[in-house]
Amino acid sequence: MSTAEGSLFVARPFAVAGEHYGLIAQMDADAPAHAVRRAERVLSIGAVHAARWYAEQQLEGQVADSTRDAILEQVFSGQEQARALEHRAAELGIGYSGANLPFFVTSGSSFYGVKDILLRGLRAENLSTAVVPRNEGWACWVQFPRTASPARVKAGVTSLRRAYARISRDVSISMGIGRLVQGANELRDSLAEARDAAKLAASRPAGRRFVRVEGLGAAALLLSWTQSAPFLPRATQVLQPLDTLSDAHRTTVLTFLDHSMSVTDTAAALGVHRNTIRTRVARVREVLNVDLDDRDERLALHLALRAVASG
Incomplete structure (x- = not known):
């Protein structure tokens, strides 16, 4: 492929697990044919090594995801040795010991890629959160410093509402926002409330499936909780x-x-x-x-x- 700037580009595409990549060599526009063929051969060899490197990176990411999920599963199941779990989670870049604003996301769409759309929508609002796959959706939380003022929490909820609106344009989701909490035990309980709020939100018309636990009356939450365990x-x-x-x-x-x-x-x-x-x-x-x-x-x-x- 030549350009008006006097350059010639030789490209070699390749794919890894459905993701498409490419290597490109830039040459002079008047490069001889044998030089172009040599570049093509180099790119072909390079594509093999690049594909292997990307595959290794993806495998490492899958292992890290599995490890992360296993640790958080222990956190959410209420197992002992909270300090050790906290340390292991911190090594993976997952924090939950400070002030956390939990939220839970469910989706009416089952196609692959919903999580990617969710992450893009959150990042577009500068929300750096943990997003942990659960059986019924994704457990998430925004982490604050050790204390969070009402103004910061309000700003966080506003950002989540904007993220919900952005994500909802591409995929059907319901989002339940929990209470601001401290530590693993409170985080686990508030995520359960956020999950139930998301279930309640799913029964609402499209575009209104954003529910905050603190904005609900006691009876509204209880009505949703009768459909989940443990109710008592x-x-x-x-x-x-x-x-x-x-x-x-x-x-x-x-x-x-x-x-x-x-x-x-x-x-x-x-x-x-x-x-x-x-x-x-x-x-x-x-x-x-x-x-x-x-x-x-x-x-x-x-x-x-x-x-x-x-x-």
């Missing part, structure tokens, strides 16, 4: 604000839901005045920020209270 620990966690109230409040609202929200029947079942029932139910509504007039929220709360009471 998470139901207990979301109902934890009720610990600030008396046991009578839990009993009252559960009985209230058991009796189809009839104040009269609930009062008769518990042997207390109807005004007491109304007061306790109103207090539970306030503490959990739950709308009992919404059928789905009411069902979610009923299931959670019943599960905790039985557990």
Whole structure:
């Protein structure tokens, strides 16, 4: 291939595992034919060695990915020796000991390359994150210094929202954003919440599948958690604000839901005045920020209270 600048280029393409590469030699435009043939032979030999080198690099990358996934699997499974795991993860460039903003991504598309599109979208927003394949999608987290101000967290969430919009133009995804946490144990728990939020997001119309755990009401999260295991620990966690109230409040609202929200029947079942029932139910509504007039929220709360009471 000659150019107007007076140069001649001789190219030799080659492929490794479906990825295309090439070696190019630049020569004078008036180079004799024997020199061009010699360049072609050199490039042919070089392409063989280059293909071998790229294949070795890809193999090393696969080994590193497998090692990384094995380490993080131990982290997420709650195994002991957290310090040793942290050190091994750090050697692979994976940090989780500081402040982390976890998020989970699921995709409605099964074609190869979704992860590459995900990574490109995150990098376009200058988000350097860990992206770990899981059975249902990708566990990810943005790492901050040891502490992160509310402003920095807000900026991180905004960047994730822009990345979601960018990625969604090319592939169908759902993204759930967890709570800011410290350390491996909290990271594991918040990623589980982010995964459930992503599942909940998947039920929404396209373009609105970005859900932040802290922006959801208790009942909305519980409704998604009834479809995943283990439900009981998470139901207990979301109902934890009720610990600030008396046991009578839990009993009252559960009985209230058991009796189809009839104040009269609930009062008769518990042997207390109807005004007491109304007061306790109103207090539970306030503490959990739950709308009992919404059928789905009411069902979610009923299931959670019943599960905790039985557990």
